[in-house]
Amino acid sequence: MREASSSNTIKAEVNAKSQGLKLVATLLLMLTHFAAGLAILIVASWFIAACSIAGMGFNYMLPAVVIRGLAILRTTTGYCQMLVGHNHLLNKLAALRLSIFAALENKVSISRKQSLDALHHHSEEVAGIWIAWVGQNVGVLLSLVMLNLVSIFLLPSLTTTVIIFTGIFMFIYLGLLIAMLKVSTHIVAAKKQAQFAIIQHIESAPIWHLLQSYKKNSPSLNALRKLEASQQRQIRNASLLLLLSGVGLLITILSHYSGQYIGHAEFIVLPILLLTLNDWLTPALANQKQLATYVESKKEIKTVSTNIHQLSVISEHLDAIDVAKFKPIDTNMSETNAHFNKGGVNVLVGGSGVGKSRFLQALAGLIAHQGSRELEFTNHVQSNEHGLLCDAVYLEQFPYVLSDSVRANLQVANPNASDVKMREVLNAVGLYSLNNLDQWLGENGRLLSGGEKKRLGLARAMLSKANLLLLDEPFESLDIENIKRMREIINRLSINKIVIVATHILPKGLFIRQCCPLELNANDVKQGIMQQSKSSALS
Structure with missing residues (x-):
């Protein structure tokens, strides 16, 4: 060396x-x-x-x-x-x-x-x-x-x-x-x-x-x-x-x-x-x-x-995340205490503009935060260090699409993904028209609609081997049929991955593990959502 x-x-x-x-x-x-x-x-x-x-x-x-x-x-x-x-x-x-x-x-x-x-x-x-x-x-x-x-x-x-x-x-x-x-x-x-x-x-x-x-x-x-x-x-x-x-x-x-x-x-x-x-x-x-x-x-x-x-990089595989008095810097949201684990969808609750997107970004380490973020790794080691989580995928509210082919846009999440696997996830999210992996998507993906970009982002999340999925408004810009399809995919992913969703649209049948209010007056909304989740599970 x-x-x-x-x-x-x-x-x-x-x-x-x-x-x-x-x-x-x-x-x-x-x-x-x-x-x-x-x-x-x-x-x-x-x-x-x-x-x-x-x-x-x-x-x-x-x-x-x-x-x-x-x-x-x-x-x-x-x-x-x-x-x-x-x-x-x-x-x-x-x-x-x-x-x-x-x-x-x-x-x-x-x-x-x-x-x-x-x-x-x-x-x-x-x-x-x-x-x-x-x-x-x-x-x-x-x-x-x-x-x-x-x-x-x-x-x-x-x-x-x-x-x-x-x-x-x-x-x-x-x-x-x-x-x-x-x-x-x-x-x-x-x-x-x-x-x-x-x-x-x-x-x-x-x-x-x-x-x-x-x-x-x-x-x-x-x-x-x-x-x-x-x-x-x-x-x-x-x-x-x-x-x-x-x-x-x-x-x-x-x-x-x-x-x-x-x-x-x-x-x-x-x-x-x-x-x-x-x-x-x-x-x-x-x-x-x-x-x-x-x-x-x-x-x-x-x-x-x-x-x-300046960010350090944390490359270990995540098993759970604990946050205490946690919130992104320069926001007016209330401090959050929560434990995020596998086995169901963690939903962030709060009104428009409260900062749900910034909460997800801070959790991934993309922006600075205050309070503690304790990471639990698969080898049972715990860490409270600040840094960028490599074992996480953040799906933006408006996913960024490269001015390139379908293949290049999917391989961002997994460079080793096979063509068969890429076509499989595209079909799963309903993007049958993109089976030609060499198809160019136009400048910044201008050939795709907002809903198609959203589903392409979820396809990336499915290809990724990350244990933490942070989904920002995954049901927005989708019709009823595609909302159901996305719900099923997210439910399936949440079994073996930590899935945290910031959304205003909560489809019936979404397997909600917990709701985290990001503002003081969100507790009533939280109770209503959890009641809805229980009734959906019973039915």
Whole structure:
């Protein structure tokens, strides 16, 4: 074991060094690419001016060869930078997503959507920062350094003017960056609000016909559009300010120094660079949007990684559960004392909104609770530790269906289940139409009705080898025939498993072992249910 651990550590170190070398190589290639592009501009502009004033002995071949060599260098480094840079990007993205997965393992996230956004969109923005922003901006700063070096060595009397221009550019650059970071926070908030409004609007499609004015109730994106337009306006204003600064500098140079440098071909270099600002400096201003997006994405990933409850994992097989003064945190339900065992259905009693679903989740260890939860295992060992119960299946009120085949959705509960066994449980719950296990169920199971999703969830519970079944509203969205079918299955499962049901629908013939009131005024309901259960058993 030690040797394996040491080997994994060495591999991780080698991989980290490899990624570091790729990053350094990417940055060097980016810098070479930018430098070659600017060098082509400088040499080509000098060559054009030199040709117009050169005598018969001027060597026209050498500058042309230099320009061609620089062009080849620029093209080669561009392709190599893409090859190495994107390889580093993909490896970085994979490592980042694996780290997010590791952070979420055996933990409960506040929001499933927030986790998915972090894995998909935010991880791409964070991993791509080197290619999308760092390399680009380092190249721009290198270009400014080259501009100042050209003025120092070729045009010394223009050095002060060029330094002033460099200062103006940095002022515009930093000012835009600060403005971008400020507005990006508002854009992220507006996007979240707009996404929530759109999802809410789409999910309310079945009642659109009841709305007096569809347009009045449709979500508006005006706030988001205004913020994004403001962001684009800031970029345009910064670009215009830079262009005006360049034109002002160009007028100053031509009006004050053209006479001094008449007949000097190198003088043309600076005016050409200023006339091509849109090509080599202005893109850096528009690029600041990438950094603002990166900063917000970094925050979101950190939020996903920190706003979670750390859970231990309890893998032993359950035989019984005792709870004392038990209730989920952040609920107003009364504290519960109960003993949950096999041999009948344990029913949770309480009004709508009291927290029956949260009680089941807390019992499984999916969310935190207060009070004691004493676990009795099949080897008669007792434990009062907090943690996620592996020997439990929680059937949600609205079961989650994977965007995959019938087989994949059933193998979630039991990866080793045979095709024969899967078809058997599907037939048992009345899902005869899903006997083709390779049938795709659509995105998030959109091809299934609410009742079919409920029965698919029960089929999972039947396939599972877990000893604890937590069923949230198992009879909801079902017709009378399917309610009877579900009742028989649950009665059969409760013989050898601990079955706890939260429901408002109690079909006759349900073998109720005990009722647990989750609020003080639920005792009358409990007495009525137990009386109904006894009369059903006698009949």
